[in-house]
Amino acid sequence: MAIYYLTNIRKIYGITDGIYRPLRGKELHALASLENAYLKIEDDIIADFGSMEKLPPIESGARVVDCQGRSILPGYCDSHTHIVFAKSRHEEFVDKIKGLTYEQIAAKGGGIIHSALALREMDESELLDGALMRLESMVKTGTVAVEIKSGYGLDLASELKMLTVIRRLSELSDVTIKSTFLGAHAVPPEFKGNQTGYVNYIIEEMLPVIADSGLADYVDVFCDKGFFTVEETSRILEAADKYGLKAKIHANELDFSGGVQVGVAHGAVSVDHLERAGSEEFDLLSKSNTIATLLPGTAFFLGLPYPDARSMIEKNVAIALASDFNPGSCPSGNMNFVMALACIKMKILPEEALAAATLNGAYAMEIGNTHGSIERGKVASFLITEFIDDLSQIPYYFSSNLIYKTVLNGKVD
Incomplete structure (x- = not known):
């Protein structure tokens, strides 16, 4: 099993906790976020995430990727x-x-x-x-x-x-x-x-x-x-x-x-x-x-x-x-x-x-149970941004690509 820990994440955006339906109205603000975080991948699945203060002991053989203050969004x-x-x-x-x-x-x-x-x-x-x-x-x-x-x-x-x-x-x-x-x-x-x-x-x-x-x-x-x-x-x-x-x-x-x-x-x-x-x-x-x-x-x-x-x-x-x-x-x-x-x-x-x-x-593609948010058990397909202070900078810098890396199915490397 391939295990990755992404550490020193400035902020994880787009977190859900058991929301298995499209969002409407005020619910469009329901995606949570977490600062100073880590995220764990097992094979192609998001296994865990949390505060860096609660980072568990890292298993032997797991690979650590230091995000150095970059942020993560759902793909x-x-x-x-x-x-x-x-x-x-x-x-x-x-x-x-x-x-x-x-x-x-x-x-x-x-x-x-x-x-x-x-x-x-x-x-x-x-x-x-x-x-x-x-x-x-x-x-x-x-x-x-x-x-x-x-x-x-x-x-x-x-x-x-x-x-x-x-x-x-x-x-x-x-x-x-x-x-x-x-x-x-x-x-x-x-x-x-x-x-x-x-x-x-x-x-x-x-x-x-x-x-x-x-x-x-x-x-x-x-x-x-x-x-x-x-x-x-x-x-x-x-x-x-x-x-x-x-x-x-x-x-x-x-x-x-x-x-x-x-x-x-x-x-x-x-x-x-x-x-x-x-x-x-x-x-x-x-x-x-x-x-x-x-x-x-x-x-x-x-x-x-x-x-x-x-x-x-x-x-x-x-x-x-x-x-x-x-x-x-x-x-x-x-x-x-x-x-x-x-x-x-x-x-x-x-x-x-x-x-x-x-x-x-x-x-809208009927894959909401596996994609579209950061949630334990979902497919590890997400974005690592460049160094941004806030989500609003992505639409603000409208002609720039602030995506540092697109991770598909847990393939961080």
Whole structure:
């Protein structure tokens, strides 16, 4: 058994004691902290932690790592990404500067369709290399668990190719990975003018094979203006449920789309985006087990309104923060920047942002029992910071990476 003692920790943040549920409202401050601490790891599990004054005798053969006054946080659990893609869409970045909207870029052949056509031509090994590089960059900025969506294939063979790459990523990396089938991301060119036909294709031909492959944990639908309707979304989710595939929804990014309502009605694990949402949606979410995953990086990059996070917190909605790392609307997986945007633009306090980016993000991937906080028995995947005086310095220094080391599954060295 490998045993490590991390000593002389300035402060451990994100401590829970038997909290096995997402945090809501004032509970977002419930993560405790401990100054001048040690933390013990046995293999890949957090075995113990406490005050340095109560450091027990260290076993023969155990390794001691002196943190020298650095702090420890739970690792970020990024519950919404699209990091398997063929190429960037930097050309569209210039179009955005010129004033074209997301919908206008899509209408002229850009957007998701552009990504899909490029991905169909790229072989699996090249896709894997690019995705692995992006995943490694996310680890350097503190991500320890990630949900990755398909949706840039839009035909059965290409969607399976993406999901296979996601499976390979989980085999090659120590990052905990969940996989989502997002065939309903857009309507591909071969179904142009026949959206109902594409929905039927998803239900009748794609879903049975995806389910049988065992490559997907969830099914997602882009339920929004110009994409898939509430009725189409409901049909897809009903079909997915028959195969035991739980729902996640792209909801209310571009309009008051009804995505939140259909997501909650189908017991979605999360509804994600919510740039366009108000009291009706918040009241509904507050009474449900569905997590509202907020993606401020997308609002920043596209110039959209930021989600009304303060109202959600006041209404006891369970919120998570995620990056939405993708080539078109948020080409960044830096969760430190997501924390900064949440604080600066959505007025979320640093402690609330940490809970949303760690514990609640873990629950948005259904791994909250093992990840998302510092707790005895949880997986030892956490962050060692640079020398900081307070948690608020992470969002304060919004362009800096204050993560000294990301520990995955107890691998301190």
